[in-house]
Amino acid sequence: MTEPNKITPVYLEYILALTACAAGAVDVISFVRLGGIFASAMTGNLAFLGIYLARLSFYSAIGSTIGLLGFVAGAAIGHRITRGKGREASLNILLGTEMVLLVTVVVLWFPTAHKNGSLAADLLIALLSISMGLQSIIGKKINLSNIPTVVFTSTLTNLVIGISDALAEPKFVLPKDTKRQLTSFFLYFFGALVAGILAYLNLAPLILLPAAIIAAALWIKMTHKSAAL
DSSP states (O other), X not given: OOOTTOOOOHHHHHHHHHHHHHHHHHHHHHHXXXXXXXXXXXXXXXXXXXXXXXXXXXXXXXXXXXXXXXXXXXXXXXXXXXXXXXXXXXXXXXXXHHHHHHHHHHHHHTXXXXXXXXXXXXXXXXXXXXXXXXXXXXXXXXXXXXXXXXXXXXHHHHHHHHHXXXXXXSSOOOOHHHHHHHHHHHHHHHHHHHHHHHHHTTOGXXXXXHHHHHHHHHHXXXXXXXXXX
8 A cells, every 4th residue: 555645756657557558458469369368467367278278279278378487487587687776776677678578579570470379479478478577576666556567356356445445434535546546457458448459450550559558658767767867
């Protein structure tokens, strides 16, 4: 929870919102275009891994396993490269590294068929899941309202608790944490919705979406740094 009477820098709110939006877009891209894999939502990915193994869908099971291992690797790398560093430096490193990974995905996307079970598809799954693992550490570094920016089941639980508590009061007022959780939850859905529309229309900007969103987050972070100087 946010500390009482402590003013949160606005740029952190923007980064939190944008990374949530990017996660929604990445999950749709990986699921629709890379064989039913979630690169961000590991609970869903683990459930689908069980389904794929039960159905002997080995290509999809391998993709889900790569997604799971990639996420773990990304989180481990993100924690390691920012260990002992302050929030400002950590966010610069994490957002910059995630941006490089997502741009690499864009570069590899167009010249490859990325068919389910292919080496190209598995590589793209690995890059996307590593980027989401890194993003989970971004959520930890921002540390606002217990929002991880990559999976929103726990956020939904906290959201329900916050709204229920507000309804129990004589005057209905949503706490700041609940408003922030609601915004992040909506923006994850919005990112997924936009990616879903682009995927349905088979439009090339689909794969550019996550990189563009994280580029905006990185620009906001660097602009804040410049302003502070």
